[in-house]
Amino acid sequence: MLDNEGVVLRAICWSEIFPWLSIAKSFRLAITLRLITFGAAAVLLTLLGWWGIANIFSHERVPSSSWTGSFQGQSAWQVIDNSVPNRPFAGFDDSSGLNIHGRSPVVSTWAVLSRPVLRILSIAPSASDQAMSASDFFALILSAVWSLAVWAYFGAAISRVAAVQLATGERVGWGASLRWAGAKWLAYFSAPVLPMLGVTLVVLPILVLGLMMKANTLAVLAALLWPLVLAGGFVMTILLLGVLMGWPLMWATISVEGTDSFDALNRTYSYVFQRPFRYFFYAIVAALVGWLGWIVVENFAASIIWLASWAASWGAGSARIQELTDGSGDESSLAHAATSLLAFWSGLVKLLAIGYSFSYFGVASTAIYYLLRRDVDARETDEVFLDADTSEQKFGLPKLQKDAAGAPEIGENAAVEAGSAAEKAKNEPSA
Numbered sequence: 001m002l003d004n005e006g007v008v009l010r011a012i013c014w015s016e017i018f019p020w021l022s023i024a025k026s027f028r029l030a031i032t033l034r035l036i037t038f039g040a041a042a043v044l045l046t047l048l049g050w051w052g053i054a055n056i057f058s059h060e061r062v063p064s065s066s067w068t069g070s071f072q073g074q075s076a077w078q079v080i081d082n083s084v085p086n087r088p089f090a091g092f093d094d095s096s097g098l099n100i101h102g103r104s105p106v107v108s109t110w111a112v113l114s115r116p117v118l119r120i121l122s123i124a125p126s127a128s129d130q131a132m133s134a135s136d137f138f139a140l141i142l143s144a145v146w147s148l149a150v151w152a153y154f155g156a157a158i159s160r161v162a163a164v165q166l167a168t169g170e171r172v173g174w175g176a177s178l179r180w181a182g183a184k185w186l187a188y189f190s191a192p193v194l195p196m197l198g199v200t201l202v203v204l205p206i207l208v209l210g211l212m213m214k215a216n217t218l219a220v221l222a223a224l225l226w227p228l229v230l231a232g233g234f235v236m237t238i239l240l241l242g243v244l245m246g247w248p249l250m251w252a253t254i255s256v257e258g259t260d261s262f263d264a265l266n267r268t269y270s271y272v273f274q275r276p277f278r279y280f281f282y283a284i285v286a287a288l289v290g291w292l293g294w295i296v297v298e299n300f301a302a303s304i305i306w307l308a309s310w311a312a313s314w315g316a317g318s319a320r321i322q323e324l325t326d327g328s329g330d331e332s333s334l335a336h337a338a339t340s341l342l343a344f345w346s347g348l349v350k351l352l353a354i355g356y357s358f359s360y361f362g363v364a365s366t367a368i369y370y371l372l373r374r375d376v377d378a379r380e381t382d383e384v385f386l387d388a389d390t391s392e393q394k395f396g397l398p399k400l401q402k403d404a405a406g407a408p409e410i411g412e413n414a415a416v417e418a419g420s421a422a423e424k425a426k427n428e429p430s431a
Helices: 019-030 033-057 076-081 105-113 115-122 134-168 174-183 185-212 216-224 226-257 261-274 276-316 318-326 333-377 412-427
Strands: 400-402 408-410
Touching: 019 033, 019 134, 019 276, 019 333, 033 076, 033 134, 033 174, 033 333, 076 333, 105 115, 105 276, 105 333, 115 134, 134 174, 134 185, 134 226, 134 333, 174 185, 185 216, 185 226, 185 261, 216 226, 226 261, 226 333, 261 276, 261 333, 276 318, 276 333, 318 333
Parallel strands: none
Antiparallel strands: 400 408
8 A cells, every 4th residue: 555655554553543442452451360369359358348347337127228238148258159150151130249240340340349439429318218327327438438448459559550561561560569559558548538528528518507407597598508509519519520430540640650649639630521522432442342351251250160060060960069059958067068168169260250350440440541641631651650669660771862072972870870780680690
């Protein structure tokens, strides 16, 4: 093919024409053992925390629709077990699981991690049919804080690995990613909290005004001040819209830029409100890629469990395998132990599969951040902050500079750095 100048075009760089194609790289990175393990560990810790908090604040008679009631009668491991089918391409009601069966990781993961906050916002305290008890309210607050604390660590590790590898192709080791998450944990934790604190500051004076409205005489004064209440509603809408739609970008900002929570907050709100339709388009692409990947991962895990049971049934019989799997057979302690062990190993496979869903969410969010930064700030997607950790350093030839006569030479700082690197390599023992 010839262009206007008669030059032969041998290849087309589709990533330059359609930069959003880089989101497809998220699947390949999300299925690595390192990120799946981070996601699985965070899921298990999150559910254990939610289960413990719900049981601490629960009492004898609570509706199953409440936060504390939804965790009664099943353990965190049962929630995991009910989230992935036991055989490939099998549909089932996963209402008691994480609600990720047949859904895209982008949608399901966002919904799961935002669930405590959404429950607080969706239930009106004054509604008689959906009254929220004080214990359920505090359980939701603690659950939100717990999930944020867990994911501020493991989500940081996932997004940091994605940030470096998507930009440079360099791998970040297990230790380096976890050390980064530990060092930056407070920034990851506080970034989504700051807008919520702003919402709380707006709610408090409106709450006082609401107490005044209980009296008819003061209700007239409150009605006169109602434009101020609407202004507060506008501020809360902006704050909540930014944090609910953009909190994944906050973590990506810290991972890419190596910055603090205030800069992450500023960049997130800027990108979300300056490029909302572009952000929505990138999210749709990421959701589609993640959904196709989840179909593969979910059924791959279900095939492992089903084929293992199928092979064992040729020796023990399908009826016996069924009895040991669901615990419907012998009620002896040994049979119960066998059932528990089988459930543990099957649940471990399912947990790793669920880990992909959450790892993909972190990787895709980082890829979307790179694209939005390119659109808003006109910065290339290969620019990333590299930590001083040796596993993230890249060594190469020193930079050249020109002397007074225009001849190239090694700069003084570059020469010192090159000499230090050479001395370090010389002193290290050979493998």
